[in-house]
Amino acid sequence: MNINKLTVATRIPIGCTKYFSSIAQTELPASFVSEDEEYKSVSRDKSGLRQQHKNVLLETTPYNEAHSWIHLTEKYQRSLYGRYGGKSNVNPQICFGTITDRSETQKRQSITQPETVQQLLEKLRVSKAEKQAAIQERENGIQKKLEKLEQWKADLNAKVEKRRADAAAAIERKERLIEEVRRHFGFKVDARDERFKEMLEQKEKEDKRKQKEAKRKVKEDKMMAKLVKQSS
Amino acid sequence: MAHLRESSEKALKLLRTLPRVQIGNLRPNPNSKQNDKRGRAQHGGDKHGAGNKGSGQRQNFMRLGYETGNQPFYLRFPYEPYYKGHHMRRQYPPISMLQLQVLIDTDRIDASQPIDIATLCNSGLLSLKPAEMQYGFQLTDDGLDNFKAKINIEVQHASEAVIAAVERNGGVIRTAYYDPRSLHILANPKKWFAKGIPIPQRMLPPQDAAEYYTDAKNRGYLANPEEISKDRLVLAQKYGYVLPRIEDDADYEMLTAAKNARQLFHGLEPGWLINLVDKTIVKLKTT
Numbered sequence: 278m279n280i281n282k283l284t285v286a287t288r289i290p291i292g293c294t295k296y297f298s299s300i301a302q303t304e305l306p307a308s309f310v311s312e313d314e315e316y317k318s319v320s321r322d323k324s325g326l327r328q329q330h331k332n333v334l335l336e337t338t339p340y341n342e343a344h345s346w347i348h349l350t351e352k353y354q355r356s357l358y359g360r361y362g363g364k365s366n367v368n369p370q371i372c373f374g375t376i377t378d379r380s381e382t383q384k385r386q387s388i389t390q391p392e393t394v395q396q397l398l399e400k401l402r403v404s405k406a407e408k409q410a411a412i413q414e415r416e417n418g419i420q421k422k423l424e425k426l427e428q429w430k431a432d433l434n435a436k437v438e439k440r441r442a443d444a445a446a447a448i449e450r451k452e453r454l455i456e457e458v459r460r461h462f463g464f465k466v467d468a469r470d471e472r473f474k475e476m477l478e479q480k481e482k483e484d485k486r487k488q489k490e491a492k493r494k495v496k497e498d499k500m501m502a503k504l505v506k507q508s509s
Numbered sequence: 510m511a512h513l514r515e516s517s518e519k520a521l522k523l524l525r526t527l528p529r530v531q532i533g534n535l536r537p538n539p540n541s542k543q544n545d546k547r548g549r550a551q552h553g554g555d556k557h558g559a560g561n562k563g564s565g566q567r568q569n570f571m572r573l574g575y576e577t578g579n580q581p582f583y584l585r586f587p588y589e590p591y592y593k594g595h596h597m598r599r600q601y602p603p604i605s606m607l608q609l610q611v612l613i614d615t616d617r618i619d620a621s622q623p624i625d626i627a628t629l630c631n632s633g634l635l636s637l638k639p640a641e642m643q644y645g646f647q648l649t650d651d652g653l654d655n656f657k658a659k660i661n662i663e664v665q666h667a668s669e670a671v672i673a674a675v676e677r678n679g680g681v682i683r684t685a686y687y688d689p690r691s692l693h694i695l696a697n698p699k700k701w702f703a704k705g706i707p708i709p710q711r712m713l714p715p716q717d718a719a720e721y722y723t724d725a726k727n728r729g730y731l732a733n734p735e736e737i738s739k740d741r742l743v744l745a746q747k748y749g750y751v752l753p754r755i756e757d758d759a760d761y762e763m764l765t766a767a768k769n770a771r772q773l774f775h776g777l778e779p780g781w782l783i784n785l786v787d788k789t790i791v792k793l794k795t796t
Contacts, residue, residue, distance in 0.1 A: 359705025362786030369791045372705045372782050390712055394731065394770050401719055 338365045454480045599644040599718065601666045604635060606674060607652025613660070623766045623775055624662040626687065626695040639692035648682070650674070661764045663730075666721075672728055673744050679753035681764050685730040686722050688712035691773050698774070702785050707793070710771045710779040730770060 324331075329339035338361050343349050351371060358367040373379070392400065458476045459466060466473045528534055548554055559566050574581045612618045617632040626645055629635045637643050645665030653674040661681045675682040687695065691711045694701045714722050714731075722729035725736035745752035755764050771779055782791035 355705035356703065357705070359703045359784065360786070362784050362789075364786070367705075369705075369782060369784075372791070373707055373793050386710070392713065394713060397713055397719055398723060398731065400716075401723055405720075 337361060450484070454484065596642075598642065600642050601645055601647035602637065602643055603649045604629065604646050604664075605649045605651035606656040606671060609648065609660075609662075610652065610656050610658060613658045620658050620660050621760070621763060623763060624660055625768070625775065626663075626665075626692065627698050627774065630696050631698075637692060637696040639689045639696060643692070644689070645685075645687055645692060648675075659760070659764075661766060663768070667728070669726070669744070670748075673748040673750075676741055676744065676752065677748070677750045679755065679758060679764075681755065682728050683730050683767060684722060684727050685768070686714035686718055687773075694773060699785065702783050705782070705784075707782045708773055708777055708779050711773050713770065730767070 332339045338357055347353055354367050355372045357365040358369055457480055564570055574583045612632055613620045618628055630637055647666035648664045648671045650668055650670045656674050659679045663683045663685050667682055667684055672682050721727055723731040725732040725740045741752055
């Protein structure tokens with residue numbers, strides 16, 4: 278607004294200036310102020326802020342006295358001290374709470390954190406050792422079982438071998454008998470033939486008898502050896 | 510060769526006359542912009558892409574995961590043990606070594622001082638949300654070859670390679686546990702100091718975290734210092750570098766500065782009241 282006025286004033290045509298200056302030379306109505314009159318500041322605060330908000334802007338406590346029950350709480354007083362420091366006129370003692378408060382917190386802490394660092398470390402060491410011991414025990418058990426593994430393997434192999442040998446011997450015997458029967462007839466006889474079957478049965482019986490005799494002989498020999506041993 | 514040079518010159522000549530790739534002659538990706546106007550008639554009018562019948566036309570879409578009468582997929586398997594307790598697990602948001610190096614190079618972090626959570630959060634580029642189960646930072650190995658700073662840093666999780674990278678430069682790394690309340694304080698110390706409460710004690714780690722922080726291999730803050738110094742040498746041999754002697758270092762004091770297991774801030778003890786306005790420390794006089 279001022280600038281506009283100024284420009285208007287400067288745009289006075291040149292012809293007029295003469296006239297203007299002539300007026301200036303004549304008496305102009307003016308008001309005078311005395312030098313020693315005290316200057317009264319005019320309020321230039323147009324913000325419309327409340328005093329407490331202005332105080333916050335100026336980094337001082339918003340209220341000088343409590344305006345609400347909240348301003349009397351410990352929490353608020355503490356935050357006043359925290360935010361405005363010594364200017365807040367709050368005794369920092371309030372920040373530490375009462376002796377009972379402190380003992381309460383200590384009690385709570387003794388419940389939530391009953392262990393010291395040393396105790397924690399000791400507990401950890403014990404649990405770790407226990408875990409390690411369990412692992413060790415299992416490994417030892419496995420080792421002990423594995424010691425017998427070779428024996429078991431040998432036994433199993435022997436068993437399998439024996440079964441195989443027995444089967445082979447049986448097949449071989451059967452073949453031998455068939456061959457003998459064929460030799461008896463002197464020509465090729467079909468295995469399903471009645472004569473062949475009878476002959477085979479006879480041969481088998483004979484074979485069994487022979488085996489039995491051999492067994493008995495072995496037994497007798499053993500007994501004889503025993504008797505000889507006893508008598509001698 | 511001559512014809513080659515000729516053709517390359519030709520190509521360069523052509524290139525000079527061609528327009529540069531710049532913001533002025535780039536257009537957005539196709540379909541990246543959605544027109545906020547509903548076209549009429551031949552400009553996409555008629556059904557407006559919504560179809561002829563059903564929920565498409567009526568815009569009453571089925572609820573998420575609903576399969577029109579089937580047992581929905583998200584309800585089909587009642588047992589997902591691999592997610593057990595996942596909402597309770599501790600999270601460690603990552604910072605890479607490259608990020609850390611950049612923070613140091615751009616003066617966001619003062620490497621001549623010990624670095625901890627408060628330093629990282631005060632850099633203004635990193636933040637921590639303890640309420641979302643974030644229990645501090647983990648230093649990851651991205652950009653570890655370019656890491657050149659000599660620092661004394663305290664993080665909550667670090668891999669072996671990262672530890673080796675820090676120690677190779679003559680630095681010190683430590684992993685430390687902070688309980689959520691301590692993390693809340695460290696995430697924004699200025700805000701917390703305005704509350705006017707004395708600094709609390711740091712809690713000890715829970716049983717499942719204690720194992721990590723008592724291990725010298727992780728440079729845990731509860732580990733035996735002798736074991737740590739031994740493991741530093743072991744790691745140097747494993748990764749094949751000569752371990753710089755911290756004892757002879759000019760910054761010996763800074764590099765060996767470490768917090769107590771109960772301490773939150775470097776140089777400030779639990780139980781002290783800090784006032785940032787007056788720049789004072791208020792202690793309770795014990796009688």
